[in-house]
Amino acid sequence: MTRLIKASYGPLVLVFFFLMARYIFPNKMTFIIELAIFSIYVMGNNILYGYLGMVSFGQPFYLGVGAYATAIYLAHIGANPLIGMLLSLAMGLVVGLILGPAFIRLRGDYFALINAATCAIGMFTIEKLLLPITRGDDGLWYRSRMSQIPFLDIRMPDKFFVFALAIFLIVLILYNFMDKSALGVSFRAIKDNENKMKFLGYDTFKIRWIGFSLASILSALAGSLYAINFGFVNPSLAEPHRAAEVLVATLIGGAGTVFGPFFGTLAFLGIKDLVSRYIAHWELAVGILTLLVLFRFSKGIWGNTEAIINEKIGRKKNRTMEKLLTDKAAT
Amino acid sequence: MNIDLLLPAIFFGLSVSGILFLVSLGISIGFGLMRIINMEQMVYYTFGAYMAYTMVSVTGSFLLGIIAGILVAAFLGFLVETQLLRRVYGKELMFTMVVTFSVFLIGIGIIQYTWGLDPKPVSSPIHTMIPILGVQMPLYRLFIIATALVVYVLIQIMLNKTIIGKAIRAGIENPDQVQGLGINIRRIFTVTFVVASGLAGLGGSLNAPLTMTGPYMGFDMLLFAFITVILGGLGSIKGTLVSALIMGQVISVGGTIWSPLAFVAPFIVMFCVILWRPTGLFGVAGKAFGFQE
Numbered sequence: 001m002t003r004l005i006k007a008s009y010g011p012l013v014l015v016f017f018f019l020m021a022r023y024i025f026p027n028k029m030t031f032i033i034e035l036a037i038f039s040i041y042v043m044g045n046n047i048l049y050g051y052l053g054m055v056s057f058g059q060p061f062y063l064g065v066g067a068y069a070t071a072i073y074l075a076h077i078g079a080n081p082l083i084g085m086l087l088s089l090a091m092g093l094v095v096g097l098i099l100g101p102a103f104i105r106l107r108g109d110y111f112a113l114i115n116a117a118t119c120a121i122g123m124f125t126i127e128k129l130l131l132p133i134t135r136g137d138d139g140l141w142y143r144s145r146m147s148q149i150p151f152l153d154i155r156m157p158d159k160f161f162v163f164a165l166a167i168f169l170i171v172l173i174l175y176n177f178m179d180k181s182a183l184g185v186s187f188r189a190i191k192d193n194e195n196k197m198k199f200l201g202y203d204t205f206k207i208r209w210i211g212f213s214l215a216s217i218l219s220a221l222a223g224s225l226y227a228i229n230f231g232f233v234n235p236s237l238a239e240p241h242r243a244a245e246v247l248v249a250t251l252i253g254g255a256g257t258v259f260g261p262f263f264g265t266l267a268f269l270g271i272k273d274l275v276s277r278y279i280a281h282w283e284l285a286v287g288i289l290t291l292l293v294l295f296r297f298s299k300g301i302w303g304n305t306e307a308i309i310n311e312k313i314g315r316k317k318n319r320t321m322e323k324l325l326t327d328k329a330a331t
Numbered sequence: 332m333n334i335d336l337l338l339p340a341i342f343f344g345l346s347v348s349g350i351l352f353l354v355s356l357g358i359s360i361g362f363g364l365m366r367i368i369n370m371e372q373m374v375y376y377t378f379g380a381y382m383a384y385t386m387v388s389v390t391g392s393f394l395l396g397i398i399a400g401i402l403v404a405a406f407l408g409f410l411v412e413t414q415l416l417r418r419v420y421g422k423e424l425m426f427t428m429v430v431t432f433s434v435f436l437i438g439i440g441i442i443q444y445t446w447g448l449d450p451k452p453v454s455s456p457i458h459t460m461i462p463i464l465g466v467q468m469p470l471y472r473l474f475i476i477a478t479a480l481v482v483y484v485l486i487q488i489m490l491n492k493t494i495i496g497k498a499i500r501a502g503i504e505n506p507d508q509v510q511g512l513g514i515n516i517r518r519i520f521t522v523t524f525v526v527a528s529g530l531a532g533l534g535g536s537l538n539a540p541l542t543m544t545g546p547y548m549g550f551d552m553l554l555f556a557f558i559t560v561i562l563g564g565l566g567s568i569k570g571t572l573v574s575a576l577i578m579g580q581v582i583s584v585g586g587t588i589w590s591p592l593a594f595v596a597p598f599i600v601m602f603c604v605i606l607w608r609p610t611g612l613f614g615v616a617g618k619a620f621g622f623q624e
Contacts, residue, residue, distance in 0.1 A: 053425060054425075055425050055428055055429065102606060106605065106609065107424075107609075108423075108424050108425045108428075109368050109424055109425075109428060110561075110605050110609055112428065113554075113557055113561065113601065113605065114601070114602060114605045114606070116554055116557075116598075117554075117558075117598040117599075117601045117602045117605070118602070120554070120594070120595060120598040121595060121598050121599060121602060124591065124594070124595040124598075128591050128595075240550075240554070241547060241550050244432070244436060247429070247432075248433070248436070251429065281439075281440065281443045281448065281546075282440075283436045283437070283439040283440035283443065284436075284437055284439075284440020284441060284443070284444060285440070286433075286436060286440075287433045287434065287435075287436030287437035287438075287439075287440055288433075288437060290429075290433035290436070291415075291430065291433045291434070291437070294426070294429060294430055294433065295418070
């Protein structure tokens with residue numbers, strides 16, 4: 001429990017800044033909401049890329065699964081957004097558990113490409129095969145059908161902001177907790193040296209499977225939040241083309257760090273917002289920034305900042321990992 | 332579906348195969364020889380298409396467009412290889428994948444910056460129709476098929492008869508050994524890469540009249556090219572040809588049966604190939620291929 005409380009310090013500071021930003025830039029509300037949602041999405045990809053070292057070109061699919069689970073529920077069955085969100089989480093878990101075993105045994109490049117194929121096939125299924133349910137390209141509209149949840153009327157943008165921020169805070173605290181826990185350490189250990197991990201007696205397949213499912217759940221959660229936020233969903237949310245966005249945001253922020261996804265999202269969405277105002281599109285600036293990060297600042301924005309902070313405080317890095325390894329050696 | 336539709340579909344599929352073969356060769360060789368996943372091949376493809384558009388609209392000559400497409404693509408390939416890719420040889424596959432992907436993004440950005448976002452139509456240079464087996468077939472598509480065949484034959488000759496080709500083949504087997512024999516493998520890499528990107532440019536400029544030339548045209552082609560390469564087996568040129576022939580038919584005949592299949596059928600093929608036969612048709616199971624060791 002104390003560890004959970006300890007893990008919530010950083011996220012609380014971040015959320016405090018969120019609230020400040022909300023009152024300093026009141027007309028940037030949509031941007032701030034998207035920042036919170038996209039961060040959750042990037043966190044999911046960060047588990048795959050940053051912790052486990054697996055590149056996936058199909059993350060939009062998992063986002064789409066979550067978005068459509070909520071949307072179909074809200075448009076056809078019920079009216080409570082919270083139940084829709086729970087459904088999305090369940091769908092994310094199911095998809096992760098089913099696809100995981102088949103995918104994670106593949107080598108890196110095949111893993112990336114089969115995810116791209118899954119994304120294309122999955123979106124095709126949603127767009128064309130489930131046409132009567134999803135209405136294809138026209139998308140589903142259900143804003144008027146949504147009911148309010150207790151305490152909060154999340155149909156209003158400023159109320160939804162509180163809701164999204166609360167979800168973001170919970171996810172971030174759990175994420176930070178996971179980062180420090182044995183699970184997070186074993187994720188990183190697999191990325192470092194999987195054979196050694198196997199040799200130490202860990203079931204690396206199971207750990208990867210957990211990571212894959214977690215990533216899928218987080219993406220589905222982000223999709224569900226998008227669905228509730230927009231009040232409508234159409235297939236363009238989860239086009240295979242958009243796989244680049246989440247990958248690039250993960251890289252820029254700092255792969256394998258807790259707050260990296262947030263800063264990556266901030267940088268990515270910020271660039272997208274600024275650049276598209278002056279130049280046509282964002283690809284050029286983001287591509288150059290990514291190359292720069294890859295070759296010069298391999299830890300990304302937050303990774304490098306964190307390194308500087310740690311050096312200043314003089315805290316030993318990877319303390320948990322050393323502790324874990326010595327514990328293992330002792331037993 | 333009746334036979335009247337099937338025959339044209341097969342012929343159209345052959346021309347799609349030609350394009351697929353040209354653009355996926357670079358990915359295949361890049362993996363076999365340099366052990367990198369070069370996603371930025373599609374930049375050269377897109378540039379080829381845009382050069383064709385520019386040349387056709389400026390001078391009106393499509394042939395000039397093809398030549399410009401090849402030259403620009405080869406030059407870009409040279410630039411990228413010597414300036415950037417040299418730094419990633421020998422790094423892990425995922426790193427090369429992400430690096431080349433960001434080059435791809437930069438390429439898209441440059442194209443958007445230069446030519447704008449709107450798709451540009453390129454009119455077909457030859458409008459003649461030729462009857463084959465009772466089917467009216469556009470001569471231009473036959474021209475694409477012929478070009479792809481000529482390229483295949485030339486590459487086979489180059490690989491089997493010339494010294495540099497033999498060095499490339501040896502490099503696919505074992506790059507260190509080739510270096511040990513006193514052959515400058517880095518130069519071989521550069522030559523191969525420039526040729527491959529030139530071919531991608533050729534594919535792009537040939538494909539320009541058949542599709543809409545837009546900044547994102549590389550994305551779809553990227554996935555299709557990867558499917559082709561994986562189906563054929565990474566690093567095998569013969570495999571790339573055979574799988575390009577198969578994929579062309581899958582796209583064309585599938586699209587004739589039910590039009591959305593043209594987009595999704597290749598992905599279903601890729602899905603099945605990766606799950607059940609990850610080495611592809613002609614791939615060899617070894618240290619560089621297939622599952623994790």
